[in-house]
Structures are given as C-alpha cells and as structure tokens.
Amino acid sequence: MPRTREYLLIEPIAKTFYPPLGLLKISSMLKDRHKGCNVYHCAGIEVPQGVVYPDKIFITSLFSWDHKYLLKCIDFYSKLYPQSKIIVGGIGATLVDNKKLPSNIKIIKGLYMDAEFYPPDYSLNFGRKINTSITFTSRGCRRHCNFCNVNTLEPDFFIKEGWEQDINYDYKYVTLWDNNFLQSPNFDKDCEKLIKFNKIVDFNQGIDARLYDEYKAELLSKIRIQPIRFAFDDIGYEKALLKAISIAKKKTDTEIRVYVLFNYNDTPEELYYRINLLNKEGVLSFPMRYRDSIEKNIMIPGKHWNNYLLRAFNLTLLFYYKKGLIKKDRKAFLNIYGNNEKDFIDRLYKIYDYDKTIKKTKRGF
Numbered sequence: 001m002p003r004t005r006e007y008l009l010i011e012p013i014a015k016t017f018y019p020p021l022g023l024l025k026i027s028s029m030l031k032d033r034h035k036g037c038n039v040y041h042c043a044g045i046e047v048p049q050g051v052v053y054p055d056k057i058f059i060t061s062l063f064s065w066d067h068k069y070l071l072k073c074i075d076f077y078s079k080l081y082p083q084s085k086i087i088v089g090g091i092g093a094t095l096v097d098n099k100k101l102p103s104n105i106k107i108i109k110g111l112y113m114d115a116e117f118y119p120p121d122y123s124l125n126f127g128r129k130i131n132t133s134i135t136f137t138s139r140g141c142r143r144h145c146n147f148c149n150v151n152t153l154e155p156d157f158f159i160k161e162g163w164e165q166d167i168n169y170d171y172k173y174v175t176l177w178d179n180n181f182l183q184s185p186n187f188d189k190d191c192e193k194l195i196k197f198n199k200i201v202d203f204n205q206g207i208d209a210r211l212y213d214e215y216k217a218e219l220l221s222k223i224r225i226q227p228i229r230f231a232f233d234d235i236g237y238e239k240a241l242l243k244a245i246s247i248a249k250k251k252t253d254t255e256i257r258v259y260v261l262f263n264y265n266d267t268p269e270e271l272y273y274r275i276n277l278l279n280k281e282g283v284l285s286f287p288m289r290y291r292d293s294i295e296k297n298i299m300i301p302g303k304h305w306n307n308y309l310l311r312a313f314n315l316t317l318l319f320y321y322k323k324g325l326i327k328k329d330r331k332a333f334l335n336i337y338g339n340n341e342k343d344f345i346d347r348l349y350k351i352y353d354y355d356k357t358i359k360k361t362k363r364g365f
Ligand code: SF4
Pocket: 141, 142, 143, 144, 145, 148, 149, 150, 151, 179, 180, 208
C-alpha cells in the first residue's frame, strides 16, 4: 500500500488575530491535489501529534522584522526532517533579500498562484478561535504610494471572481483584505453579494477616501460594515478625507476609524494637525508608524522624527488609548496632546523625560 502523503504547515510566530490565510489556502490545495493526504499545522516550533515524516513543509512569514523566527523555524525543521522539501513564502520572505535566507529552501515571492484560487481551509486554526471568513475580491492596487509594499507583494491588479467560495456561513463576520476595494470594476456586483450575505463586514485595509462618493457610499451603506475605515496617510488628502467623512456620517451610523501613517515624510507637527482634525471631526484615529522592511525589530525615525518623539508618542497610545486607537473625547485629547503643534511636541519630550525618570527609579539609581 502506498504511503499516505504528509504535509506540515508552519506559522513561525502568531502575532495577529487572523490565521495565516496563505497556509489555509495551501491546505485546501494539498487536500484537493493529493486526496487522503494528511495536513498538519502549528504556530511556532513544535511537532504536531501524528506527524511521521512530512513530504513538504510550508513556512509562512509576516513581518520582515520577525525574520529571526522564520530563520529559527527553517533551521529547526530542516535539521529534524532533512529529506523534506521546505517552501517559504509570505510577506516577510517577499520583502527581505534572498541572501538573508538559507539556500536549501524554495522561496516564493509575492502571491503563490498555485493556491491563490483555493478557498481557505478553516479547519486549520493555528491556535486561534476563528469567527470570520477572510477573502479578497481583488488583488494589487493601481495607486503607487511610495510607502506601501503592495506593489512589491501584488504588482498586478486583478479582480477575483468567485471569491464567495471563501465564505464560511457559520461565521458571523466577513473580513475583506482588498487593498483597494473601490478600484474594482466589480464594485457594484460585489456589494450586492455582500448585502445578500447579511454578515458583518470589515474592509480591513480601509476604503479609499479619494474614491468614496455619494453613489458608492449609498451602496456600501446597505452592507453591515463595522467599522468604516479610511486612511489619512498624507496631509495633502485632507480635502478628500473630510468630504468622505462627511458623506459617511450622512449615509451611516457606523463608527468611523482613520488610519494615520506617521514617521514617513511627515513632521510631528503634521501628525498633530491630522489627529487633532480627526478628533474635532469626532472620529477615531489609528496612528500607524511607518517602518522600513528590515529584519530587525527596531525603531527607525523618519527624516523629521527622532527616537524620543517616537517613543513618547508610542507611550501615549499604550497608556491612554487601548489598542492604539485615539478616541473621540475632546477634553482627554487636549489633555494628552495639547492645544497646538508646539504644545504637542513639548508634551512628548516631557513624557519621554518622565518615562526615563521612572525607569531610573525602578532600577534604583
Ligand atoms: S492606495 Fe493603499 S494599497 Fe494602494 S498603494 Fe496606496 S497605500 Fe497601498
């Protein structure tokens, strides 16, 4: 009797709420191509119960700065199963230089097209409790924002027909990971599908405020979106963003959250201006520090920033705002960040100094 094929799927470190979608798709692909095969999975370094000797080991990667975990996994499994073929993919592996990865493995850069059109195998949970379907109705993005890696990860924009096969009807939520849902020529058609599903939908990567108009807002308002996410990556988008917020407020009661990129080309004054504006608008802002795709988990200041300001701003998000989300309360905002740009920067330096003093006291000198 031929030996049952065996595959091992590894997530080096589980840092996010979502399971590794690429591996869930690979599982469906393997089960379809090799009927009766055994697919094992785990997060971190371990050997799942039942594994004898995998034919292939697929290892994913997410953040480039978690590179050491990826290397540890490759090292561990290649020593344990020297005859198994190791295939490494995902965002981290795509963004780091090939020379930083061992030469005895196969590296998949960008999308793994063999598995791309398979639905996720939700029977694999990688240690999480999954309550949402995850899907893309499109890949890539036609905009080429300098700070964004989408053009490296998914250089071609294409729409995905049949994405509804990714929906698990037992789950209450649907998470869309489209980079730019509003660019899709299937926008109307896909909205109709989402309306029919009647699930709670999260456009997790945000909705492009520059493309959000009355017509699109009307159609989107029929979907149970929670929350509406926009981005305010650059001060130059102020007009478009304010218009989008005003339309969204008219069309829906859903909570509005805005991603605010900082530490790229912006100044700390510009960050204050943007978060202050959003606070005055009564919407939540979610500051996101720009990070280079490097292999180390270190803070690198943008050209108008320094480590003191970055550290202090990070502390405000940690201590005053749960999950880094700046809430609506105007009084609290002014108490923390001050009344103007200068005040903001002065306060950040004071927070940094105060934090340093506490650390010294704790250490006893
Ligand atoms: S619009 Fe968004 S997804 Fe598209 S390139 Fe810009 S930041 Fe990236």
